[in-house]
Amino acid sequence: SQQGEEDPQALSIQEGENATMNCSYKTSINNLQWYRQNSGRGLVHLILIRSNEREKHSGRLRVTLDTSKKSSSLLITASRAADTASYFCATEGAYNTDKLIFGTGTRLQVFP
């Protein structure tokens, strides 16, 4: 069963626009991670946010975490065509450590 559910499933925007993806999960977590997957490739780690953190930044990426709502969002500012990929959230459960549970992903397409 999926711990994380991303929303929307697909998103299309123009270069320069911001892209926001959301992730909801079901149980208490230790941390939440975001990954990117380009077509035909393995996943690449983007950012990790711990349960006691509310916001983290990395370059053009901004991640927020609301543990009371069991949700996280990933914001990509000033999107580029190279950001076209699928984005996945993954959670490490508070009582189910040693492994991550991945969501089904958001497919982002950025048009030049």
Add this chain to the structure above:
Amino acid sequence: DAGITQSPRHKVTETGTPVTLRCHQTENHRYMYWYRQDPGHGLRLIHYSYGVKDTDKGEVSDGYSVSRSKTEDFLLTLESATSSQTSVYFCAISESRSGEQYFGPGTRLTVT
């Protein structure tokens, strides 16, 4: 994909035949994982290892076995392949229990 290789990268096999996929790392990371990725399901954990000869089941372990006799190698075996095991298989490694995971390039397996 640095430091992680998977072999073979593509394989077509017949129902009922045994198949072994290999994951090799050069990073000396303790944790290794096998996932399968299917449309609509995201990534699902099959088995993982937390040390040499230490393995545990994931979410979808039925029909799969694993072995880890050396730090650098993690083998996934399908004892008798079925069409439902047609998928893309990813290996991942992690230095720490709760840390980011690094993914291999994937193996596309087709069972006819």
